[in-house]
Amino acid sequence: MTTKLFGEPVRRREDQRLITGKGRYLDDIGHTALAAAFVRSPHAHARITDIDVDEALDVEGLVAIYTYEDLTGPMAEPLPVLIPHPQLHAPRTGFPLANGEVNHVGEPVVMVVATDRYVAEDACDRIVVSYEELPVVVGVDAARAAEHAVHEEIPDNVAARHHQETGDVEPALAAAPRTLSFTQYIERSACMPMEGKGVHAKWDADDSSLRVYTSTQASTSVRAAIAAKLKLSLDKVEVIAPDVGGGFGVKIVHPWPEELLVPLAAINLGREVKWAEDRREHFIGSAHERQQRQEITVGYDDDGRITALDVHIWHDNGAYTPYGIIVPIVTATQLVGPYALPVYRVVVESVFTNTVIVTPYRGAGRPQGCYAMERTMDRIADDLGLDRAVVRERNLIQADQFPYDHRLTFQDGRPVIYDSGDYPGLLDKLRTLVGWSEAEHLRADAAERGKLLGVGMALYVEGTGPGPYEGGHVQVLGSGKVLVSTGLTSQGQGHETAFAQIVASELGVPIEDVEVTTGDTRRFGYAVGTFASRAAVMSGNAIALAARGVREKALRIAADVLEAAPEDLEIDAGLVQVKGVPGTSIPLRTVAVLSNPLRYAFDEAAKQATQFAKAGDDDKPPVAVGDAPGLEHRDYYSPIRSTFASGAHAAIVEIDPATWEIDVVKYAVVHDCGNVVNPMIVEGQVHGGVAQGVGGALYERMAYDADGQLQNASFMDFLMPYASEVPNIDIDHQQTPSPLNPLGIKGAGEAGVIPGTAAIASAIEDAVGRRIASMPISPTELYDLVRDPSSERTATAARREAGAMA
């Protein structure tokens, strides 16, 4: 029963519950609750001319019908712009229920409440909403062309023009020995958690208090939003994230209309009300990400060293901007990756379209930035006839250059200063792991089998653990049980295990005694949320600090009892003992009892803390000035800036020239997230990320037609990789501890997804010798590309041909 578990591959303790059907998800709550369902817009852009509910009135079990007219006060105002930014010059958000106009298919117009979901849906079907259709804007190019406006008062469709530069780029490009300019695209995908969104609300009229369960990544902030919008006192609102079946970013957005409307109905009706999102609703009523048009100009020398980089991106933000311009900022600032760029300028124009809103999806703009930077490296190598790994190597930030200041401003408003890392080390490990030098041999071998083989790589640096803060609370009970809580939420990452490992190690208690609670405002009211690979960095460190506070107090109390100096004491396996003196010890649970001076003995253990149990110092109060009863401590971690994790991926693809099916035959990952709390959990995170990376590269896209109808809004039509499409993943670790936090850790949640599209695009291009400038790519698209005489052939392909003829 070891208690030094930091860094050990401890099995995820939550899995017993989660994989045996004992999880408690949103829809497992409130079986007797009334059910809400929504009438959503069937049009991408339209004015609402009438809402006729007459036919719905005959539906047995109908309880209530709400439209915009029923919203008053703050509820009648637009939803909040969560993250304002000076460069977001034209922010727009929708209303909880459409106020006369709809701007994307799926926007909620009417909420129906009934005795169950079936009845509610039947009533929805009978409500007739009349629309006057308006011109539709779909896709980043249409938004850019601005023949029509999504919001008529914003004729150019531009919500924000985000601009950063580190020097004078024009002269730098003019002076560059060589330059390249190109345009490339990346498509939309979405988080697609197995569990969609969901809300359950219960109003206690006598206590005038509200309890809300919601499948969220930010329960404390949902709580604040509900209190503000429904004009309730914060202390009368509880918000709890139960087990959450995946988030991947979509559930950090809040308050969703449903998170406000379901509580509103619960209060108005005095009944429990629940809504659980169905899959189509999730496709058309939640959020997407990723679509960008990228125009890149790079200046470089004959050795492939970049002298200047100029990037202009058009980013599709969908119909509204509730999450500000976080994704554009992340793309703009993370694009630079592990490279030293003498001069860099980036402009990201965030444009409105009549489609579902765009907010962070695992990676949150990084896959696009990585795609831009890494494909630029590939083009430079192709132009110069150099090994793609060598070109990268020549541009890498060196190990002795840390901390490295990119002179950019990150999504947390802090400078992009890389705290630590070893990028040449990553690249070396990757080349070895994937067998980079064997590529030509593998290509020839595949050719003999009639296959086209290609290799590709992509490197990334990921800013993780942004502030402002997270907190942790650790309390030892008289039973010996250790209660741990933090405000941020869990969506299956393994927080219960990782946080318990940290406490067991810091406090010296068996992990079996540690109980972790996350995302419950009744337990911890101050938090930011789970996003940007921050839970381990932020709450992990806050919990470690809280545990250290408990340890300090425990030693102080035990020292008094054992008549020893605190520094001579240690805690191991839940026992406080004098170092090197076996037998002189006191159980931590007894220390917990003694920490709370009692008048009344409610049980045997409590007797020890009562006033006549032992002689006290008559000149001192039982609870010292500045001290507090109880063996507990609350602490917070607030970083000066994000800590930067890094990694390198390589993919080997084989393409069948008959079917043009693309098979990822090998996928190698070298990963550096500083000190690792639990390598098994980190590898699991990498696996999941790679799966989504493969999906984004080869399968997933949002198929909008010109009218803004999403044509693949179901799991029958939206392709996601199965286990059969996810390659075996070879992983190697590198550890460069972060100097920014007590545990020296960096985030690992999003990393796996970031380089997938770039690495696989590079591998496909290497295999077919045609320029891949739009991702994802399907076998059909690849077939058309290689058949199209006008499609660009790579210089590398020409050289190979020449070589073959010579």
Next chain:
Amino acid sequence: MNLDGSAVLSGDPEKVWSVLTDPAVLARTIPGCETLQQVGDDEYTMKVSVGVGAIRGTYAGEVRLSDQQRPASYVMHASGAGAPGNARAKVTIHLSPAEDGRTTLTYSADAVIGGPVAGVGQRMITGVAKRMAGQFFRAIDDELTGVAAPAEALPTAAAVSATSDSASPGEQSPTAAPTAFAGRAGVPAGTSGDVQTLALGAVGGAVLTLIGVLVGYRLGRHHR
């Protein structure tokens, strides 16, 4: 909350007026009206019991009338209360000649709905109330065209005729003992199922019943 509607009734404004102002008629045409009682010169009270399915709700209502422009228009001030909620309404009623010697009746109610039922959404309340107005005016029109079941056919209706005969309201001072008119209680509210919905129908009924009673108030004066 505003509640507007209209109905075309068979008969010229004078005839419509006289039918609309026959408490015996109103008692049996108002959805769910159990009793209608003149309790004073300017006062009527009534009981409506509106029910759907297994659940019924009983509501007490009062009315006051003003701005009478016979046979063209008047304003009534109504209030009703019952378990699931309460309603207060100011209703303006216009009668105007339509083609073929018919009458177009338009009503415009400015109603305040309170209590639990108020939480179900404006569109639903107006939807139900409109529907009950439809029933009320259909019943009135049946009276006008004579397709309504003969009064004697129903025990309650028998009571009505008996009462109205003996009562001959015009012959007694309005301040005398209350004059009661039995109604044909339980006209379906046309909505269904859930508690809230029923309560809603009931309150809608109460409002409309009050509308009817206000008209009924005219009787005493008319026959005086």
